[in-house]
Amino acid sequence: MADEEFARTYLARSFGMTVDDATLTLVAGLIGKTPRVLEAPLAEARAATAEGTLFDVAPNQHAALMHGKEPVR
């Protein structure tokens, strides 16, 4: 219920949007789930670095990796 109320308020304040209850339930489910999805992979990736962070990983390095070019940072 807390997630649904958060979703209702967030969508209204951020986007001026009102949504039906069914959609709100789906959206709220994702709000609860998203941090859990990231938790384990992030912890594993951070643990593999000296600083315990992903400070030197830029998302646009993916394109460099796909096309065999030097990383951009």
Place this chain on the structure above:
Amino acid sequence: MSDPALMTLTEAAAAVRAGEVTSEALAEACLARIAAAQDTLNAFIAVDAEGALAAARACDREAREGRFRGPLHGVPLAHKDMFYRKGQRCTCGSKIRADFVPGETAEVLDRLDAAGAVTLGTLHMSEFAMGPTGHNAQIGRCRNPWSPDHVTGGSSSGSGAAVAARLAFGALGSDTGGSVRLPAAFCGVVGLKPTQGLLSQHGMMGLSESMDCAGPLARSSADVAVLMDVLTGQGTHHADALSPPVSGLTVGLPTSYYFDGVEPEVQAALDAARRVLESAGVRVVDVDVPDHSAFAELANLVFTPEAAALHLPWLLERPEDYGPQVRARLMQGLTIPAVQHLQAKQLRVLHARAMIEGPLAACDALLTPALRRRVPTAAETDVAAGTAMAATIAAVSDMTRPLSYLGLPGLVTPVGRDEAGLPIAMQLIGRPREEGLLLALGRAHERATGWLAETPPVPGAMAG
């Protein structure tokens, strides 16, 4: 003469060049099959018979003068209705864009045009390319040529159905989470999701800038190789890759995730595919892969906010003009925090590198199912935006979505049929920019088996 539409793309192109068939005859044959099949399959959104025949006749005139535009001279194709062509309606499978007329032509269409392709029309797709089954709340679903009760896969639903039913010699689709590979797998044809960023996205409807890929579907890996050469402008790079023998290559079978819970019929077909590759001299080995179980969810964190950002004005102004499932998925994208979206993209770099430096360093390619289960029926997967939505989408796309997240190339080719006669397919995963190697492996399998030679029954069409 048997129906010329039953030739493969490479056979048709060679026949036009040799003067054995005219482009007009090819176009007429395809148009006859489209007319016969459209009510059943709903594979096309728009058919341009007049334009196709005019273009075909122009190709024939040039051929008589010994002039050939390129490797696709006079070959009829059709494409998912999301590749823009200047001045021609492009619906994106939606109500919202029902009357959209772009002011530019997609670069991939320009390349196909320049190579001499003839365009038959635009193909069915899931609304805004969101949906892995081929359902579409706005224009009705596309039906599988092997069994109209079953889904085609999506979102390039019409591309899979049209190529399988021999309505076109090849087609473009797009793949953000499996949208080329799933319809190819479900309809029993070959589909390639290229390396992320290899093909131009200019003039192609956007969904997720990080994960969108145009990709070809055709009736053989050799056909796909010709299309890739045209689409990339890389000469005969992909066609040439088919020549060296595949013996000595190593294909890995992931020991985790991809084969978990595979249905027995699918497993048996994949076992047979393994034996076919081994007979061709390929070494097939078990290989450990990093844990991919979270990748489908991570892909959602990348894709849905990007899609929601594109759709926000329409979500605010015309929410009722979306189908319920598409609207719900876009709404979910609005609530993913930017930081978590970016964290998923940071992890993408690390996971892709781990695959390239790990299993894809030990093996030339990986072999997985394209779908763990048999092709589902429309009734089984018609869940709209209900509580079963997430699970249904996951069950259909959990083999393909991880690869979209990683950005690696993936080829799908048929390896069998289930008890109901629906296709079963394997997915071959490769290193970045090594599509040619995947096509060589696919071709080796295809030459040793007859799955692509079988034609689904098309109502009113000539038999093969």
